[in-house]
Amino acid sequence: xxxxxxxxxxxxxxxxxxxxxxxxxxxxxxxxxxxxxxxxxxxxxxxxxxxxxxxxxxxxxxxxxxxxxxxxxxxxxxxxxxxxxxxxxxxxxxxxxxxxxxxxxxxxxxxxxxxxxxxxxxxxxxxxxxxxxxxxxxxxxxxxxxxxxxxxxxxxxxxxxxxxxxxxxxxxxxxxxxxxxxxxxxxxxxxxxxxxxxxxxxxxxxxxxxxxxxxxxxxxxxxxxxxxxxxxxxxxxxxxxxxxxxxxxxxxxxxxxxxxxx
Amino acid sequence: xxxxxxxxxxxxxxxxxxxxxxxxxxxxxxxxxxxxxxxxxxxxxxxxxxxxxxxxxxxxxxxxxxxxxxxxxxxxxxxxxxxxxxxxxxxxxxxxxxxxxxxxxxxxxxxxxxxxxxxxxx
Numbered sequence: 001x002x003x004x005x006x007x008x009x010x011x012x013x014x015x016x017x018x019x020x021x022x023x024x025x026x027x028x029x030x031x032x033x034x035x036x037x038x039x040x041x042x043x044x045x046x047x048x049x050x051x052x053x054x055x056x057x058x059x060x061x062x063x064x065x066x067x068x069x070x071x072x073x074x075x076x077x078x079x080x081x082x083x084x085x086x087x088x089x090x091x092x093x094x095x096x097x098x099x100x101x102x103x104x105x106x107x108x109x110x111x112x113x114x115x116x117x118x119x120x121x122x123x124x125x126x127x128x129x130x131x132x133x134x135x136x137x138x139x140x141x142x143x144x145x146x147x148x149x150x151x152x153x154x155x156x157x158x159x160x161x162x163x164x165x166x167x168x169x170x171x172x173x174x175x176x177x178x179x180x181x182x183x184x185x186x187x188x189x190x191x192x193x194x195x196x197x198x199x200x201x202x203x204x205x206x207x208x209x210x211x212x213x214x215x216x217x218x219x220x221x222x223x224x225x226x227x228x229x230x231x232x233x234x235x236x237x238x239x240x241x242x243x244x245x246x247x248x249x250x251x252x253x254x255x256x257x258x259x260x261x262x
Numbered sequence: 263x264x265x266x267x268x269x270x271x272x273x274x275x276x277x278x279x280x281x282x283x284x285x286x287x288x289x290x291x292x293x294x295x296x297x298x299x300x301x302x303x304x305x306x307x308x309x310x311x312x313x314x315x316x317x318x319x320x321x322x323x324x325x326x327x328x329x330x331x332x333x334x335x336x337x338x339x340x341x342x343x344x345x346x347x348x349x350x351x352x353x354x355x356x357x358x359x360x361x362x363x364x365x366x367x368x369x370x371x372x373x374x375x376x377x378x379x380x381x382x383x384x
Contacts, residue, residue, distance in 0.1 A: 151281035151297075188276055214293070215272040217285065
């Protein structure tokens with residue numbers, strides 16, 4: 001049974017109704033009907049996921065934004081259920097997973113191409129995509145210390161960084177959700193000109209293209225310094241440092257499309 | 263380790279790494295590194311790098327300072343700004359004018375050359 005968790009993700013009532021109509025049509029067209037529930041102020045993703053398990057759902061589908069998918073995956077954890085994703089707003093992650101739009105995602109759900117993806121866990125919370133830290137408004141740099149078994153990395157002049165499990169467009173081996181590795185990218189201090197020149201990379205989060213960036217591939221790591229620095233995912237606070245991160249291979253059964261990039 | 267062959271590990275200038283660094287792809291070192299570096303493909307040591315580590319790879323291209331043993335399956339190239347203070351094991355070696363090397367060098371005979379010689383003796 002399919003269990004659809006729908007998030008209006010900030011759409012206006014009119015836009016949401018339009019998207020909802022399209023969603024219902026596609027679900028009907030592809031014969032993937034199931035229970036459809038909407039996230040509200042009193043019905044959180046976690047509660048809805050528990051309800052899905054109570055109803056013995058075999059597939060839980062996050063319909064909304066990347067944040068909705070991350071919340072669903074965090075709530076599902078390592079329990080044996082397939083996870084689907086229907087992007088209701090523009091999502092590069094969905095493109096990467098081969099789910100271009102509502103119709104394409106519904107078709108992928110019907111075809112059921114299941115891929116086992118890595119699941120990262122930071123301070124006990126799961127995440128599928130990536131975490132970022134730093135990039136303070138005053139462009140202040142800070143000291144970073146990262147420890148991994150047998151390895152210690154340190155720099156006193158870091159502008160910010162990301163820890164990537166699954167990247168929007170996996171390229172050059174970075175952000176592959178099936179490699180069992182976390183990709184850590186640290187960006188050094190940049191001049192105003194360099195910031196302007198690489199604004200595209202800074203905005204899109206493809207920091208590895210910035211000259212002078214450090215790129216590491218680790219199975220687990222701990223950020224010990226700086227202390228109490230906010231860690232963000234999708235612009236929302238995920239936790240603070242110190243942060244322990246590890247990745248578990250093939251932990252999420254995700255329904256993906258034919259045009260996936262990994 | 264990753265299965266992707268193009269996977270690149272980069273230690274940029276200003277970064278300090280201690281311990282064992284392993285990569286299934288290429289490693290590029292521009293910072294300060296101590297310990298041991300092992301790459302399934304190649305190691306590039308930039309002009310600004312300060313490496314006090316043993317390096318192991320398919321090939322190594324050194325333009326910075328390496329204090330440690332370098333073991334490569336194929337070729338080792340020391341550029342004008344490169345310095346190697348340690349023992350080298352390789353199949354081919356190139357030291358550019360200005361390149362610096364102190365230590366012992368042990369060279370393996372290239373497989374195809376050895377096979378050719380064996381063939382001509384028969």
